[in-house]
Amino acid sequence: MTTPTGVAERLASLVGALRAHGVRIGTGETVDAARAVEALGLADRELLREGLAATLLHGTAQRPVFDPVFDLYFPRGVGGPDTASADRDDLRERLAAALAANDRASLGRLAAEAVDGFGGYGASSASDGWSSHQTLDRLRPQTLLARVRDDVRARDGGSGFTDRLLEDEIRRRIEAFRRMVAAEARRRVAERRGRDEIARRAVAPTADRVDFLFAGKDRLAELRRTVQPLARTLATRLAARRRRASRGTIDLRRTLRGSLSTGGVPMRPVLRRRRPARPELVLLCDVSGSVSGFSDFTMLLVQALHDQFSKVRVFAFVNRVDEVTGLLEHGAADPEGLGARIRAQATLTGWHGSSDYGVALGEFAERYGDAVGPRTTVFVLGDARTNQSDPNLAAVRQIAERARRVYWLNPEADTQWGTGDSAAPAYAELVEMHECRTARQLGALVGRLLPI
Amino acid sequence: MLFTSVDDVSRRLAETGYLPSPAVATTVFLADRLGKPLLVEGPAGVGKTELAKAVAQVAQARLVRLQCYEGVDESRALYEWNHAKQLLRISAGRDETWDEARTDIFSEEFLLPRPLLTAIRGDDAKVLLIDETDKADVEVEGLLLEVLSDFQVTVPELGTVTATRRPFVVLTSNASRELSEALRRRCLFLHIGFPDEELERRIVRLKVPGLDEALAESVVRVVGALRAMDLRKVPSVAETIDWARTLLALGADTLDETVVRDTLGVLLKHQDDILKAAAKLDPGAL
Structure with missing residues (x-):
């Protein structure tokens, strides 16, 4: 080498x-x-x-x-920029010019200068760290929008059809600049604290490894965008499993037809395809605030898989239970608003607003018991935190007896099960419970557990 | 070695009418240098298949194409014995011994080479394009592994055929199915996304030479705005070029509300997308 x-x-x-x-x-x-x-x-x-x-x-x-x-x-350079740190107005002036010209090279240089000038905190001469948040807070690039827009309009004449796109374009450029500042701040911190540590801590993980319960709003939005691709891969995996599962009797007509190319000797027997039995699926989701990111995502995923199943019914609960299958069909167009719509249009809470598994499961077994039959696979999604009330194990037992299979997906780490008000171990004795903290785990579980 | 440097790749691909981004040029250069297959992923219509064709043209190589689909198998991808001809041969030579017939009917003459075997045999330069690999079943991937890592194919009756001259291999995928880790590890990975504004402008100018410079810029900006929206199917480079051609055919010199509204169907393929985009681009009209 x-x-x-x-x-x-x-x-x-x-x-x-x-x-x-x-x-x-x-x-x-x-x-x-x-x-x-x-x-x-x-x-x-x-x-x-x-x-x-x-x-x-x-x-x-x-x-x-x-x-x-x-x-x-492989950093762009070492240390701060060569030029002495400029004052804020001058920097904003040059930033506006670079944004107007969409000059990425000089935007990069300005990001370095900005972090050097405004990002340092701690003792002034040898500062303890560099903060992108502080830099952006002082520089406020978003307030340049109107000015840059007017500059570009003045330069190009500002008429014509594409003029209406200008604001969005500038917004995207400012967003790109913010990312540059974040990268630059990370680089400067890494010089001080050691590269390996920063690379492990300060770089966000891929969307499918984000913990549902701790994901921020934008990470959840990013996660929702992965629903369609994930559903597609799962659908093909299910189709492949179905194909492999169909080992039938010999189809005489097709075997003879195929033997013509080998002179009438049936060298490849053709097996009769078994008609796929399209199973039914029932989803029972806790949509209370604490786990909503998880159940929203899972509901969308199952909805995207709906043509794989003859019947998918989705129920949501907090302390009352209600069917939301219809709401979900429209949800495909607007995944962001799904959670809010479910909470607004379905009757999910009774006298108080916190989740109560015992009452909700009991109501489900009573009111929607006929949704569960011998061909049904039931998925319960929730953290099994009962707020100190009765877990109503009898209702779960009743559902489990009627259904073909019942699985419980819990977004909490299995080390947390049974701590505080969690009734997870009690439920886990009755139905199969799986830890499901990230989209990756969910994808693997769904691929394995879904009926074929 | 096909290329001397990354710039050389860019220049020569551009001569054939394919404008590569730096990422594309670098990866093609490495695929040539390291002798590894190239796995290209990306949305439909960004020029994955075109890339293979352009490389074949640059290298003055024959393009061997294996189009994958659900159910493609060994006899479609690798080779097949010509059963009918073998039967003819057996019935033609009635008096010979079994040993003679056996050695004879499993010879080159009765072999029907399919794309993978074709790409490996022979001394001329070849580019092997395995298109839409994700559409094929998992079993076919196993078949590809031997071909892609050692560039050899084993035919039980004939022995192992090893490539005397390695083909330049391009696999494309739309990621409708996750390809196996084993296959991915044997390839260089390249994601072709949508080109940046400047490159797309050059592509439009190259493919639609009659289009006015200012109009080309507007076209690219509108497409850029549509891509930033949350649509079911965002327009790809192929759609941009189609739109530019449409505008040229209509004789439009500038974009305005009417022209855009009438031709939006060229860019967007879903009715809800068209409504959404129209509302965004033309707030007064709805």
Whole structure:
């Protein structure tokens, strides 16, 4: 290997950081990456970035993790910018010009200057850290919108059809600048605190590994966008399982027809296809505030899979239970508003607003008992936190006796089960309970548990 | 080696009418240098298949294409014995011994090579395009593994055929199914997304030369705005080019509300998308 010394170590620790984020990279790929470095040279950083991405990554979803990690291990430079930190008005002036011209190179330089000038906190000379939040708070790039828009209009004449797109375009440029500032701040912090630590802590994980219960609003929105692709892969996996499961008797007509090419000797027997029995699915979701991100996501996923099943019925509860199948069909167009619509239009709460598993499950067994039959698979989604009330195990037992299978997906870590007011262990004795904290776990579970 | 540098890749692909982004050029260069297959993913209509065709043209190589679909199998992808011809051969030579007939009917003459075997045999330069790999069943992936890692195919009756000259392999996928980790590990991964504004403008100018410069810029900006929206199917590069051609055919020199509303169907394929986009682009009309 003729890669310069130091690069090999750098590469190995980059791979280590990516592995810590769940990207599976083997030694073979690392060697390929080193060969790529050798072929491309170190002169052009963007080529190097693409080369390493091509050799190390295996999917599109890994790219958002790769880019910030790459920026840390192969940084654009060391230390602050050469120019002395300018004052705020001057910087905003130049930022406005760069935004108007959409000049990405100078936006990058301005981000470096901004973090250097306004991002440092702690003791002034050798500050303890760099904050992108503080930088953006002082610089307020979003307030430049009107000014940049007027500048561009004055320059280009400001008439014509595309003029109406201008504001959104500038907004996107400002958003890009904010990301640059965040990356720059991360780089500066990494210089101070050690690259490996920052690469593990300050780089957000891929969307499918985010914990449902701790995901922020924008991460949940990002997660919802993964519903369609996930549903598609699950649908093909189910179809493949069904195909494999259909081992039937010999189809004589098709076997004879096929034997014509071998001179009438039936060399390949053709098996009769079994007609797929389309199973029924019932979803019982806790939609109280604490677990709503999880149940929203799961409901959308199951809805997206609906043509795989003859009947899907979805029920939501907090302390009363109500059917929401109809609401969900319209939900596909507007996933963000789904949770709010369910809470507004369905009767989910009685005298108080906190979840009560015992009452809700009892009501379900009583009012919607006929939804569950011998062909039905029931999924219960919730954290099994009963707010100290009676868990009503009899109702669960009744549902479990009627249904073909009952599974309980719990968004809490299994170490938390049974702590505080959680009735998880009691329920887990009656029905199969699985930990389901991330979209990745959910995908694996659904692929395995869904009836074929 | 096909290419000397990344710039060389960009320049020569551009000569054939394919404008690569830096990511595409770098990965094609590496695929050539490291001798590994290239797995290309991305939305429909961004030029995944075009890339393979362009590389074939640059390398003056024959393009061998395996179109995958559900149910494609060994006899469609690899090779098949010509049963009818074998039967003819057996009935033609009535008097010969079994041993003679047996060695004879399993020879090259009775072999029907399919794309994978074709790509490996012979000394001429070839580009093997395995299109829409995700549509094929999981079993076919297993078949690809031997071909892609060692560039060899084993025919039990004939022995192992090893490539004397490795083909440049491009696999495309729309990610409708997750390809197996084993297959991914044997390939360089390239995601072709939508091009940035400047590149797309150049693509439009190259593909639709008659279009006015200012109009091309407006076209790209409108498409960019549509992509930022939350639509069921956002317009791809192919749609941008179609739209530009439509505008040229209509003789429009600038975009205005009427032209855009009338031609939005070229860009968007779903009725709800069209309504949503019309409301966004033309707030006064609804």
